[in-house]
Amino acid sequence: MEKSSLTLLSADAVRRGDRAAIARAITALENEMPGAAALADALATEAGRAHVIGITGPPGAGKSTLIAALLAECTKRGRRIAVVAVDPSSPLSGGAVLGDRIRMSEQAAAENVFVRSLASRGHAGGLARTTRRIVDLLDAAGYDPVIVETVGAGQSEVAIAALADTCAVVCPPGLGDDVQAIKAGILEIADLLVVSKGDSALATATVRDLEGMLALRARRGGWKVPVLLTSAARGEGVAALLDAADAHAQACGRGRRLARPEPAPADERARTAALAARDAFARNCRIELVDAGAGHAEVAMTVGAEHLNFNGTCHGGALFALADTAFGLASNSHGRVAAGIEVHISYHAAAREGERLAARASEVSRTRRLATYRIEVRRGARGEGDLVASFTGTVYVTGRHHDSPDGEAPTRSSRRSP
Amino acid sequence: MDIRPKVLVTKIGLDGHDRGSRIVAAHLRDAGMEVVYTPPWQEIAAVVKLAQEEDVDVIGVSSLATDHLIVPRLMEALRAAGLSEVGVIVGGIVPDDDERALLDAGVARVFHPGTSLADIATYVRELAARSRAAKFAA
Numbered sequence: 021m022e023k024s025s026l027t028l029l030s031a032d033a034v035r036r037g038d039r040a041a042i043a044r045a046i047t048a049l050e051n052e053m054p055g056a057a058a059l060a061d062a063l064a065t066e067a068g069r070a071h072v073i074g075i076t077g078p079p080g081a082g083k084s085t086l087i088a089a090l091l092a093e094c095t096k097r098g099r100r101i102a103v104v105a106v107d108p109s110s111p112l113s114g115g116a117v118l119g120d121r122i123r124m125s126e127q128a129a130a131e132n133v134f135v136r137s138l139a140s141r142g143h144a145g146g147l148a149r150t151t152r153r154i155v156d157l158l159d160a161a162g163y164d165p166v167i168v169e170t171v172g173a174g175q176s177e178v179a180i181a182a183l184a185d186t187c188a189v190v191c192p193p194g195l196g197d198d199v200q201a202i203k204a205g206i207l208e209i210a211d212l213l214v215v216s217k218g219d220s221a222l223a224t225a226t227v228r229d230l231e232g233m234l235a236l237r238a239r240r241g242g243w244k245v246p247v248l249l250t251s252a253a254r255g256e257g258v259a260a261l262l263d264a265a266d267a268h269a270q271a272c273g274r275g276r277r278l279a280r281p282e283p284a285p286a287d288e289r290a291r292t293a294a295l296a297a298r299d300a301f302a303r304n305c306r307i308e309l310v311d312a313g314a315g316h317a318e319v320a321m322t323v324g325a326e327h328l329n330f331n332g333t334c335h336g337g338a339l340f341a342l343a344d345t346a347f348g349l350a351s352n353s354h355g356r357v358a359a360g361i362e363v364h365i366s367y368h369a370a371a372r373e374g375e376r377l378a379a380r381a382s383e384v385s386r387t388r389r390l391a392t393y394r395i396e397v398r399r400g401a402r403g404e405g406d407l408v409a410s411f412t413g414t415v416y417v418t419g420r421h422h423d424s425p426d427g428e429a430p431t432r433s434s435r436r437s438p
Numbered sequence: 439m440d441i442r443p444k445v446l447v448t449k450i451g452l453d454g455h456d457r458g459s460r461i462v463a464a465h466l467r468d469a470g471m472e473v474v475y476t477p478p479w480q481e482i483a484a485v486v487k488l489a490q491e492e493d494v495d496v497i498g499v500s501s502l503a504t505d506h507l508i509v510p511r512l513m514e515a516l517r518a519a520g521l522s523e524v525g526v527i528v529g530g531i532v533p534d535d536d537e538r539a540l541l542d543a544g545v546a547r548v549f550h551p552g553t554s555l556a557d558i559a560t561y562v563r564e565l566a567a568r569s570r571a572a573k574f575a576a
């Protein structure tokens with residue numbers, strides 16, 4: 021029986037826990053496809069029931085293996101559990117090998133378990149940009165807990181602290197000098213400190229080191245951060261870890277992420293389209309908007325006689341204008357006014373009259389004040405052909421906002437009208 | 439829309455060599471795709487569940503021995519799960535008669551030893567685009 025995408029992008033089917041519908045809806049959210057924003061809105065009110073557990077820690081710490089053990093423990097306790105596992109995208113190709121799931125193969129086969137792997141797609145902070153919305157969806161689908169594994173880049177994992185109700189930092193035994201790095205970075209966000217690979221020699225020493233460090237730190241909100249020794253390989257300490265996570269949710273509550281509303285993807289698309297429509301220079305160069313969303317934009321133009329240089333090929337300035345337009349739209353898509361401060365372009369091949377060229381901008385990194393984008397200009401209506409130019413640019417992100425008439429950042433209430 | 443192909447590289451059946459599938463997985467990543475892969479000896483039901491949850495566009499089955507003979511059962515299981523839009527390719531040593539049987543069962547293409555990784559990547563990209571279009575056709 022063939023199912024149409026209409027039934028597959030249905031909030032009701034997600035609520036019912038229909039696996040196919042949930043999976044397809046995640047794809048729509050992840051790629052900001054048409055219908056995704058409406059679906060997210062329809063399910064938004066149901067978010068906040070599930071206990072969201074973040075699992076972070078250095079690469080190879082044993083996060084995925086520990087999650088596999090937690091899946092087995094949750095299954096034993098009769099829970100429906102979802103995992104969102106984020107792996108890094110290659111900064112060169114944009115591709116990714118999503119390797120977390122392979123550690124959970126056996127447990128992921130169980131009926132009550134839903135596992136989804138995501139690539140970080142250049143998003144900084146250890147998560148994919150759409151992770152929050154995907155967690156909301158799994159929450160609405162009735163999974164509890166929802167476990168999120170971060171990319172494990174080490175210190176830049178603070179995004180998980182805003183997303184998860186309970187944040188478990190996994191520390192492999194024998195951290196040595198790395199203890200300093202952990203102390204400076206992700207230790208601050210830990211609600212639970214988990215020493216992994218408890219079956220190996222240095223594990224108990226690492227527990228002592230971490231306890232020593234915690235003793236120096238002020239307690240936060242009445243919760244005493246425990247140091248838990250686990251061995252996923254032997255299944256030891258896993259039940260105690262789940263108990264501690266439950267106790268933390270009891271003490272500190274659920275739905276931590278809901279305190280920070282996030283603009284819907286539709287906002288970003290509409291905003292970018294509005295900005296493009298106001299861009300007189302781009303219009304004059306016959307540059308058209310093809311697609312845009314949060315942190316990305318695609319524009320295209322057909323090389324006309326007015327774009328040619330004295331050699332009869334497309335002028336470098338025209339290629340620059342095309343790339344720069346994509347850069348400007350992507351960097352302003354989030355809502356705050358962003359101003360270019362530095363760019364670099366390389367020209368790889370000549371383009372000729374009549375050729376259709378597409379420039380696609382994607383976000384490489386973004387902090388509160390600075391953001392960097394990579395733009396590729398390729399032949400073909402959707403940039404499916406070979407590379408003509410590549411462009412890297414950095415913007416300064418101002419405090420001003422595009423959407424509010426006075427140019428001030430909107431307040432929370434003005435942004436979230438029902 | 440900027441959609442990256444999502445591909446599952448897997449092995450079903452009894453053959454435990456997964457070096458080939460790891461190489462293919464790494465190559466598809468380098469070609470800009472998002473790749474999930476499994477350990478060897480996967481049950482068909484587990485592969486179908488994974489393909490559904492991850493919403494992959496293409497499944498690549500690597501077969502060195504006679505594992506490809508199980509692929510028609512995989513095709514049947516995918517159809518039963520409502521995943522008929524997913525493109526399936528098989529890579530490995532597959533005799534001509536078996537290849538015909540695989541294509542009849544709905545396999546999109548069989549790649550024989552010696553095919554360049556670049557050719558595989560090009561084909562997977564096309565197949566993924568077709569699969570996506572079919573999945574999201576209203």
Ligand SMILES: Nc1nc2c(ncn2[C@@H]2O[C@H](COP(=O)(O)OP(=O)(O)OP(=O)(O)O)[C@@H](O)[C@H]2O)c(=O)[nH]1
Nearest residue numbers: 078079080081082083084085123172217251252253
């Ligand atoms: N001895 C022992 N080894 C373990 C244990 N848990 C994980 N490992 C090993 O540690 C390595 C990394 O495990 P993963 O679970 O993939 O670690 P990870 O933190 O998810 O890794 P990334 O996602 O790549 O950052 C693997 O070789 C595991 O077999 C354990 O409890 N004991």
Ligand SMILES: [Mg+2]
Nearest residue numbers: 083084119120
């Ligand atoms: Mg992992």
